[in-house]
Amino acid sequence: MAGTSYVFGPVPSRRLGYSLGIDLVPFKTCTYDCIYCQVGRTTKKTIKCEEFFPPEQILEEIKEKLSKTSPDFITFSGSGEPTLYSKIGELTEKIKKITDIKIALLTNGSLLWRKDIREKLSKIDLILPTLTTANEDTFRRIHRPHPELRLNNIIDGLIKFRKEYNGKIFLEVFILKGINDNKEELIPLRDVIEEIEPDKIQMNTAVRPPSEKDAVAVDMKRLEEIASFFGEKAEVIAYRQRVSKGVKGDKISHIVGIIKRRPVSAKDISDAMGIEIEEVHSIIKGLMIKGIISSFNHLNETYYILKEGKR
Ligand code: SF4
Structure with a gap:
């Protein structure tokens, strides 16, 4: 760890x-x-x-x-x-x-x-x-x-x-x-x-x-x-x-912390943190561009995972 x-x-x-x-x-x-x-x-x-x-x-x-x-x-x-x-x-x-x-x-x-x-x-x-x-x-x-x-x-x-x-x-x-x-x-x-x-x-x-x-x-x-x-x-x-309850503090680290544990959808993150889905999408976009996370599809839903070597 x-x-x-x-x-x-x-x-x-x-x-x-x-x-x-x-x-x-x-x-x-x-x-x-x-x-x-x-x-x-x-x-x-x-x-x-x-x-x-x-x-x-x-x-x-x-x-x-x-x-x-x-x-x-x-x-x-x-x-x-x-x-x-x-x-x-x-x-x-x-x-x-x-x-x-x-x-x-x-x-x-x-x-x-x-x-x-x-x-x-x-x-x-x-x-x-x-x-x-x-x-x-x-x-x-x-x-x-x-x-x-x-x-x-x-x-x-x-x-x-x-x-x-x-x-x-x-x-x-x-x-x-x-x-x-x-x-x-x-x-x-x-x-x-x-x-x-x-x-x-x-x-x-x-x-x-x-x-x-x-x-x-x-x-x-x-x-x-x-x-x-x-x-x-x-x-x-x-x-x-x-x-859900609203999360205060560093939202990016919190999102990375959630994704690190298991694959999650944007809605999972929004529910977990009590923040708007649009805000989640914008943070996810940044993490994808930086190469920290990647995505895949399951049952018509997009899930996000941490990239190899980022754990
Ligand atoms: S679900 Fe995963 S973590 Fe839980 S018992 Fe099975 S292998 Fe272990």
Whole structure:
């Protein structure tokens, strides 16, 4: 993460309101290499937890950011799997000493079978893990996991975590057309989720540009049908508008900071920052001319990414 920071945003999030993101792993370090990943292909696939960065440095940046802004959540997320950060428990405790703002964790849930990791997450207020299937072959097809990971262990880990953990669990279910949107997939998945007992089930799909072309989104109508099949705890989070608050300060750096994390459209940026789309277009034009960003098309929308070597 040379030359960049650990903290990004706050950005409006569909699931967390106004969220200050904390990137705990180097780009792109993950236990999975999901075909729908919007961050791009995994370059370091691992299940080994490491102290990638000193917690004190991350904490300093959080303190500085909190002196200027007041997010709804401080969210461990970013360009990979945050539970790979070995100091996640210690960092959580340090943050709790400086603020009452709630802490959330976006995780793929793949390491929750490990007791030491479940313990490190116990003080986090809201955990948002992902589960897409109850079938090992489909799991491998969608997530291309580290070879030592097994779906049965991961599901057991989620069940155990629910029993031990006192905070809220919002389980994301990511649906892909032609892969896990049929009843042979959805019936066993619903059974397993009943055992996990999350507080909410949040239905998502590949509305943003995915890593691979065969990660195709289901439409809103189908996603709503699937949500009602999962019962009253389920809601659709894809296609949902984000809340926005006006961003003050250096807008160009803020836009580069957003584009750095994942491909975004001009409307995403305008929504995220609460500024007019015309202003976004004019800043984007400047960044394109300077060769800092480039564009591509996905589902009839133009997305912007940081050029190679600018990360
Ligand atoms: S979607 Fe999440 S879990 Fe999957 S590869 Fe991307 S960062 Fe990792």
